[in-house]
Amino acid sequence: xxxxxxxxxxxxxxxxxxxxxFGCYLISYGxxxxxxxxxxxVILASGLILPALGCRKERREDxxxxxxxxxxxxxxxIFLFLLGIVGIAATGTFLADPFPATVxxxxxxxxxxxxxxxxxxxxxIGLLGLLLIRESEEPSYD
Amino acid sequence: MIRILVxxxxxxGLWGILISRSLLRKIIGLSILNSSVVVLFILAGRLDxxxxxxxSAVREGSIVDPLPQALMLTAIVVSLSVTAVGLILAVxxxxxxxxxxxxxxxxxxxxxxx
Amino acid sequence: xxxxxxxxxxWTVLITGALSLAFRDLFVSVILLSIFSFLSxxxxxxxxxxxxxxxxxxxxxxxxxxxxxWAVQSCAGPLPELEDRKYRHxxxxxxxxxxxxxxxxxxxxxxLPPLTGGPVSLRxxxxxxxxxxxxxVNLVSAVYLGYRxxxxxxxxxxxxxxxxxxxxxxxxxx
Numbered sequence: 001x002x003x004x005x006x007x008x009x010x011x012x013x014x015x016x017x018x019x020x021x022f023g024c025y026l027i028s029y030g031x032x033x034x035x036x037x038x039x040x041x042v043i044l045a046s047g048l049i050l051p052a053l054g055c056r057k058e059r060r061e062d063x064x065x066x067x068x069x070x071x072x073x074x075x076x077x078i079f080l081f082l083l084g085i086v087g088i089a090a091t092g093t094f095l096a097d098p099f100p101a102t103v104x105x106x107x108x109x110x111x112x113x114x115x116x117x118x119x120x121x122x123x124x125i126g127l128l129g130l131l132l133i134r135e136s137e138e139p140s141y142d
Numbered sequence: 143m144i145r146i147l148v149x150x151x152x153x154x155g156l157w158g159i160l161i162s163r164s165l166l167r168k169i170i171g172l173s174i175l176n177s178s179v180v181v182l183f184i185l186a187g188r189l190d191x192x193x194x195x196x197x198s199a200v201r202e203g204s205i206v207d208p209l210p211q212a213l214m215l216t217a218i219v220v221s222l223s224v225t226a227v228g229l230i231l232a233v234x235x236x237x238x239x240x241x242x243x244x245x246x247x248x249x250x251x252x253x254x255x256x
Numbered sequence: 257x258x259x260x261x262x263x264x265x266x267w268t269v270l271i272t273g274a275l276s277l278a279f280r281d282l283f284v285s286v287i288l289l290s291i292f293s294f295l296s297x298x299x300x301x302x303x304x305x306x307x308x309x310x311x312x313x314x315x316x317x318x319x320x321x322x323x324x325x326w327a328v329q330s331c332a333g334p335l336p337e338l339e340d341r342k343y344r345h346x347x348x349x350x351x352x353x354x355x356x357x358x359x360x361x362x363x364x365x366x367x368l369p370p371l372t373g374g375p376v377s378l379r380x381x382x383x384x385x386x387x388x389x390x391x392x393v394n395l396v397s398a399v400y401l402g403y404r405x406x407x408x409x410x411x412x413x414x415x416x417x418x419x420x421x422x423x424x425x426x427x428x429x430x
Contacts, residue, residue, distance in 0.1 A: 225323065
């Protein structure tokens with residue numbers, strides 16, 4: 001875009017927290033209603049890309065820098081891997097449910113899996129979108 | 143009838159890939175191809191049941207099979223990855239060869255400018 | 257009744273896909289692809305698949321459209337002239353392409369297994385035991401995070417490789 005007005009900047013920045021909240025809701029309630037890690041993760045990425053589309057290029061890394069998103073994606077993947085190792089330590093199978101089935105079934109393991117996947121997918125796709133926006137404003141070819 | 147339409151969607155995506163001259167339009171055809179397979183699996187699961195596979199919302203007799211839906215979640219994410227990598231490669235080809243037309247890319251000279 | 261609704265939605269999806277490939281302006285094709293994704297998300301919702309509908313709407317009408325619009329904007333050049341002048345010549349290779357697609361279509365029509373009447377024992381087992389064994393009320397989450405979590409792990413690896421590859425190809429120096 002050639003001119004990014006202040007109105008576009010303010011409107012996109014004010015709408016982004018609701019999109020991020022909806023993404024977090026989809027991730028945490030994934031075992032009770034339609035949703036889950038992937039759906040919530042992609043909506044988190046949309047919430048990260050929306051303010052970046054409206055603001056000027058000096059302010060794009062004000063909330064989360066590209067390095068922080070890269071660290072977030074790595075941490076998410078390592079967390080998912082560690083959950084698998086916990087499954088091996090408890091029952092001997094990768095990614096098996098380590099909590100024994102008590103009187104009422106609970107969904108702690110699925111909840112943590114959803115968190116890990118949501119963090120990883122959101123950070124990864126958000127990073128890709130932010131790099132595309134940077135590429136379109138400062139092209140790298142010469 | 144539904145079977146014919148889904149096969150028609152698959153053939154539309156395949157024909158779009160084969161006949162297009164521009165690289166971006168081939169990738170549009172690839173995306174349509176991926177979506178047609180997802181539509182096939184979901185419709186095959188749907189025609190056997192009557193309500194969504196969420197236990198708090200089961201109203202009538204049988205639910206829809208949840209296994210094709212779980213497989214198709216993976217398929218949609220893989221389709222996104224393929225489209226993203228393909229599009230970025232297409233833009234790289236455009237920047238090095240100067241055009242998106244398949245015939246001109248095949249005839250352009252090899253240049254390595256590392 | 258539901259057959260009519262599904263068939264109508266499927267016709268609109270097919271027509272939108274055909275229009276997306278038919279227009280000469282690439283930007284119009286990309287926006288029609290976004291409408292195609294949204295209409296298939298609607299089709300998934302009517303087919304009692306809300307998880308897949310949310311995923312298709314967020315991924316297809318959101319992320320894929322973003323990357324397509326970026327790609328079309330980066331390749332802005334003398335493209336409409338190219339599509340206009342060289343597109344109309346119908347050569348012999350186009351006839352071979354059409355024959356190949358017709359052959360694949362007819363063989364799919366003859367050999368694709370029927371969409372209804374498959375085995376239902378897995379669905380009945382999941383309805384009985386799915387909540388007790390995994391704790392998830394959403395049975396699709398029980399399947400892809402409980403019984404088949406390996407596939408989800410593999411999908412996460414595929415997405416990681418895709419995002420890493422895309423960022424690598426976008427970087428300035430190799």
